[in-house]
Amino acid sequence: MYNLLSGKEDALLARKPLVSIVSAGLSKFGKRKGMYGREIFAEAVREAFERCPNLNPKQDIEALIVGHMGESFEHQGHTGPTVLDWAGMLPIPAIRIESACASSGVALRCGIFAVLSGMHDVVMVGGVEKMTHRATSDVTEFLAMASDFPFEQWQGMTFPGLYALIATAHMHRYGTTEEQMATVAVKNHRHGALNPKAHMQKEVTLDQVMSSRVIAWPLKLFDCSLITDGASCLILTKPELARKFTDAPVHVIGSGQASDAIGLYEREEFTTLKAAKLAAREAYRMAKVESRDVDIAEVHDCFTIAEIVAYEDLGFCKPGEGGGLVKKGTTTIEGELPVNTSGGLKSKGHPVGATGTAQAYEIYLQLTEQAERRQVKDAEIGLTHNVGGSGATAAVHIYRRG
Amino acid sequence: METIPFTIEQFYKFIGERKLMAVKCRSCATLFVPPKNVCPRCFSTDLEWTKLEEKGRLLTYTVIHVPPKQFQSVAPYAVGIIKLEEGLHLLGMIRGVKPEEIKVGINLIVDFDTDMPSQWPMWPHYFFRPP
Numbered sequence: 001m002y003n004l005l006s007g008k009e010d011a012l013l014a015r016k017p018l019v020s021i022v023s024a025g026l027s028k029f030g031k032r033k034g035m036y037g038r039e040i041f042a043e044a045v046r047e048a049f050e051r052c053p054n055l056n057p058k059q060d061i062e063a064l065i066v067g068h069m070g071e072s073f074e075h076q077g078h079t080g081p082t083v084l085d086w087a088g089m090l091p092i093p094a095i096r097i098e099s100a101c102a103s104s105g106v107a108l109r110c111g112i113f114a115v116l117s118g119m120h121d122v123v124m125v126g127g128v129e130k131m132t133h134r135a136t137s138d139v140t141e142f143l144a145m146a147s148d149f150p151f152e153q154w155q156g157m158t159f160p161g162l163y164a165l166i167a168t169a170h171m172h173r174y175g176t177t178e179e180q181m182a183t184v185a186v187k188n189h190r191h192g193a194l195n196p197k198a199h200m201q202k203e204v205t206l207d208q209v210m211s212s213r214v215i216a217w218p219l220k221l222f223d224c225s226l227i228t229d230g231a232s233c234l235i236l237t238k239p240e241l242a243r244k245f246t247d248a249p250v251h252v253i254g255s256g257q258a259s260d261a262i263g264l265y266e267r268e269e270f271t272t273l274k275a276a277k278l279a280a281r282e283a284y285r286m287a288k289v290e291s292r293d294v295d296i297a298e299v300h301d302c303f304t305i306a307e308i309v310a311y312e313d314l315g316f317c318k319p320g321e322g323g324g325l326v327k328k329g330t331t332t333i334e335g336e337l338p339v340n341t342s343g344g345l346k347s348k349g350h351p352v353g354a355t356g357t358a359q360a361y362e363i364y365l366q367l368t369e370q371a372e373r374r375q376v377k378d379a380e381i382g383l384t385h386n387v388g389g390s391g392a393t394a395a396v397h398i399y400r401r402g
Numbered sequence: 403m404e405t406i407p408f409t410i411e412q413f414y415k416f417i418g419e420r421k422l423m424a425v426k427c428r429s430c431a432t433l434f435v436p437p438k439n440v441c442p443r444c445f446s447t448d449l450e451w452t453k454l455e456e457k458g459r460l461l462t463y464t465v466i467h468v469p470p471k472q473f474q475s476v477a478p479y480a481v482g483i484i485k486l487e488e489g490l491h492l493l494g495m496i497r498g499v500k501p502e503e504i505k506v507g508i509n510l511i512v513d514f515d516t517d518m519p520s521q522w523p524m525w526p527h528y529f530f531r532p533p
């Protein structure tokens with residue numbers, strides 16, 4: 001936990017937050033049969049407005065920045081104005097961001113730009129994806145578009161396949177085991193079972209994970225996150241305006257983003273995501289906190305190995321020790337550093353464009369004591385880690401209780 | 403003299419001629435695949451194509467059981483990343499060896515399947531196999 005006697009508080013308080021989150025919304029995640037993406041987005045927006053009665057949606061919100069990965073899913077491009085209209089927010093500017101699975105993590109960062117630039121006082125950032133109405137083979141193909149076409153997809157590579165390459169390399173180099181990876185799934189499903197908005201609110205056993213069918217060896221079905229429909233949003237404002245809208249804002253105090261080669265194969269190392277490490281370094285520096293100051297984190301567990309690599313890239317442990325960290329129980333909801341209390345992408349679900357701001361939504365709930373059955377006590381500093389593709393984009397944000 | 407373009411299309415043209423080619427920077431000697439119009443290390447545009455040895459060592463691999471539609475008839479199949487003798491990495495399908503016999507570190511060579519697909523992108527395939 002963040003220790004007020006650590007001597008860091010002066011630096012923290014001296015540092016003005018980048019922006020403040022004054023409200024947040026999340027649709028129910030799951031198979032939203034009969035619902036269009038834009039309708040699901042409107043559901044998330046409605047919650048954000050209901051949480052914040054001091055805010056006048058028609059007057060206060062000045063722009064929408066929305067993350068959305070694939071027009072293939074609903075045969076629908078031009079996402080910005082479409083979802084804006086269905087949320088009842090015409091005619092303010094709407095900007096769609098596409099950074100694969102990091103679309104809304106990057107949208108959040110763009111929202112920070114919009115407010116910090118002075119162009120806007122209050123903006124909404126969010127994300128949406130509607131996926132479950134398509135056949136799994138179609139979803140596999142659409143998601144693979146976030147990888148390199150000529151040198152990965154053309155060779156028969158799939159998205160789980162890319163993370164399987166990371167897993168094999170991690171196992172070979174560090175002795176990480178399939179059981180350690182399975183432990184991530186067990187943990188996140190246990191957390192997700194406490195989240196009424198999670199897609200799969202069901203615990204799973206280590207045996208179930210280990211004996212599930214192989215998708216891309218060494219990754220099995222229960223190592224993979226879920227194909228999910230969902231939407232999320234946050235309302236951001238200048239820190240000095242935050243109290244006008246709420247007594248309990250959450251401040252964003254650090255934002256980092258970096259890029260890497262689109263092709264996993266081009267990189268020097270496969271056991272780490274360099275873009276995530278760089279993004280984390282930038283976010284920590286900006287926030288003037290270190291990895292050990294983080295009380296709670298939502299990390300991009302699109303596959304179980306990705307959570308293990310995330311621990312290492314974020315400095316929660318040394319390279320190669322991620323498997324041991326999850327096995328020790330450090331990152332469970334009762335542990336020293338709870339990770340993915342929402343259930344993560346694994347159990348809450350992964351509507352790709354919505355994931356980044358859905359992670360921020362969980363941190364917002366935790367830091368404002370609204371996380372109900374999965375509330376972590378006295379968390380001060382939160383972190384989100386959102387990865388696009390196999391790591392060509394990464395966005396890391398750090399939050400402080402307001 | 404007509405310059406050969408440093409494009410992905412050209413890379414696959416070479417594959418169709420059973421040649422694995424990389425781009426070499428004449429200024430700093432950096433080799434790179436995929437081809438780019440500018441050296442990623444020194445930004446020089448003084449480049450040339452150079453033929454690679456077509457031999458490498460397996461760095462990591464996976465066995466795909468749930469493939470995209472166009473690969474359904476060959477699943478399950480192995481895909482891996484090799485480090486070529488020249489130090490470059492390349493990702494491709496591993497054929498001619500049972501998935502359970504594949505190990506990180508084995509030697510593989512690059513081979514070619516020059517059947518031309520009838521639709522875009524009309525690129526032939528390279529793949530890896532034991533020597």
